[in-house]
Amino acid sequence: MAASDSATAILHFRHQTFEVPAGMSARDAIVRCHLNPETVLIVREGELLTDDVQLQPGDRIRLVAVISGG
């Protein structure tokens, strides 16, 4: 993806990293990364967030996968 600049937020999911424009909601960002919002939790600086939160420039978000198999 494009080199990071201050107008973007970074999403980490398992071993992948996505860069999205800041200002969009976490839910829209997750969908944009082709993930299903039902299957992740959103963590920013150790805090759990609801998916209506607007991503700020420079945000680093960890998406915690919640689905397990077996």
Add this chain to the structure above:
Amino acid sequence: MKCRKCSARAVINMRQHKLALCKTHFIAWMQEQTERFIHHYRMFARDERVLVAVSGGKDSLALWDILLTLGYRADGLYIDLGIDEGTAYSETSYACVRAFAARHPEAVLHTVDVAAVYGASIPEAAQVFHQGKPCSTCGLAKRHIMNRVAGDKGYSVLATGHNLDDEAATLLGNTLSWSVEYLRRQGPVLPPGEAGLVRKVKPLCRFYERETAAYALLRGIDYIYDECPFAADATSLRYKELLNALEQDSPGSKLRFYLNFLRAREQHPDFLPDEAGLTLHACPTCGQATTNDGDCTFCRMWDRVRRFKAQEVATTPA
């Protein structure tokens, strides 16, 4: 988004309930709801001793945490399956379980090391018995060992951490194949009898997987995040994906799928009638109930595995 109860910042929004809650109220809600389900489905009483099957994953540790917080007499059972495959899966999951148990001196942790007790790890046994992925071997062994430990140690109830996503995925699988025998038995409570002497219960069966994960996270429970290396292409994961795709567009789909199934079965007993009971015998080797003549499948498996290993030793040049 604000908490429905106190208007502090919400940490989770449960679209299927149209309910957003802050950390404090979400934790309390999970505990209250669990208590409600325990009563509603008549899972167990206050004075019963409950054995919780803990894998080190978020669900089973969340369940153990909730039961202890609610004041139940809940002990843990960890079965060391000996799964490594370069991921140290069993080792890491056991470390999570031990760390949790260390924080709860009021509870006992029982451990069964499969390789030490039976002579081979689950992946080794599976090579001999089921040839291929070890999940059937693993399931068979876990069921047997849970029954045995619960019986031996005097627990009347065995609780597992199955969540709604697990149950809905199983239901979808059983429906796609019209496995009537399984559809008849699937539910929050499996009475003692055919599957062993203890009652089996699933107190978390109405929570979404997202909620049990959020609970574990918010409670600071260290759980094993990575999958068992054999789960990678499990069919159940495909079913969960399908159900979550429905859920994304129509919140509450997977919950309705499961709850309406339970309701339909209750309201229309002819829909899945109880069959004339299977004839059960006690296995001559281990004593557990089986439909086999002679030894149960579990005992046959280990017999074969041990004979195979003995042969291997005998034919290996020194």
